[in-house]
Amino acid sequence: MAKTSVPPRITPSYLENAALHYLERFSASTASLRRVLKRKVVRSVAHWGDDADQALAHIETVIAKLTQLGYLNDSAYAEQKTGALHRRGKGTRAIRASLAAKGVGAADADQALAALAEDQAQPDRAAAITLARRRRLGPFRVSGRAENRARDLAVMGRNGFDFETARAIIDAASPETLTEEDQ
Numbered sequence: 001m002a003k004t005s006v007p008p009r010i011t012p013s014y015l016e017n018a019a020l021h022y023l024e025r026f027s028a029s030t031a032s033l034r035r036v037l038k039r040k041v042v043r044s045v046a047h048w049g050d051d052a053d054q055a056l057a058h059i060e061t062v063i064a065k066l067t068q069l070g071y072l073n074d075s076a077y078a079e080q081k082t083g084a085l086h087r088r089g090k091g092t093r094a095i096r097a098s099l100a101a102k103g104v105g106a107a108d109a110d111q112a113l114a115a116l117a118e119d120q121a122q123p124d125r126a127a128a129i130t131l132a133r134r135r136r137l138g139p140f141r142v143s144g145r146a147e148n149r150a151r152d153l154a155v156m157g158r159n160g161f162d163f164e165t166a167r168a169i170i171d172a173a174s175p176e177t178l179t180e181e182d183q
Contacts, residue, residue: 007044010055015040015062023066029077030063031103037062078104078112086116089131091124094160128161128169129178138170139178 008014015037022028022036041055066072078099085095092113099109116123132138137152138145149170156166172178 007040007047009048010041010044010050010058012058012061015055015058016065019062019066020071023071027077027080028072029074029102029104030067030072033066033072034059034063035103074104075108075111077102078108079115082109082112082116086123086127087130089127089134089159091127091156091160091162091165092116093162097160124161124165125169128156128165131156131159131161132169132178133175139172139175 018040019033019037022033028036037059038056041052041059044050045052045055063072081099081102081104082095085098090098095113096109099112100106113123120126132152133140135155136142137155138149141148141152152170153163153166156170157163161169169178
């Protein structure tokens with residue numbers, strides 16, 4: 001029989017330490033940190049039978065304190081996450097969906113995507129080329145381009161690119177023509 005550990009009792013100092021420990025290891029939005037702390041509260045309340053409302057109020061206090069200290073900043077998180085996803089070859093639709101799933105507000109997501117657009121003239125096209133190069137799609141494919149065209153277009157669509165952008169990348173004559181058009 002597996003031995004389960006007893007969850008600690010929820011105190012403001014415990015929640016603050018747990019939040020800081022989590023933020024040391026992971027970059028997080030306010031909403032995702034709130035979810036992590038709520039899981040701890042639910043587990044503790046189920047075992048100890050303490051007051052859940054009081055523990056949830058402690059979460060909000062901890063989040064307010066960490067935001068005031070600058071450890072939690074949704075706009076900075078959105079910019080960092082947007083840059084990372086763009087470098088991996090994700091389109092703006094996929095980036096926006098990922099940010100929404102992490103609990104980042106629409107205003108912060110718009111601001112991060114606007115900052116990305118300031119850095120590059122066509123961020124979706126650049127990300128699509130990156131994805132095609134990484135996954136060996138379209139002109140980066142060694143053989144079987146025609147047979148795999150539909151599959152390549154589907155990969156591009158799942159990564160947040162509109163059909164026109166995906167088609168332009170997949171149907172390019174060679175990798176060199178893609179880089180020549182971007183200069």
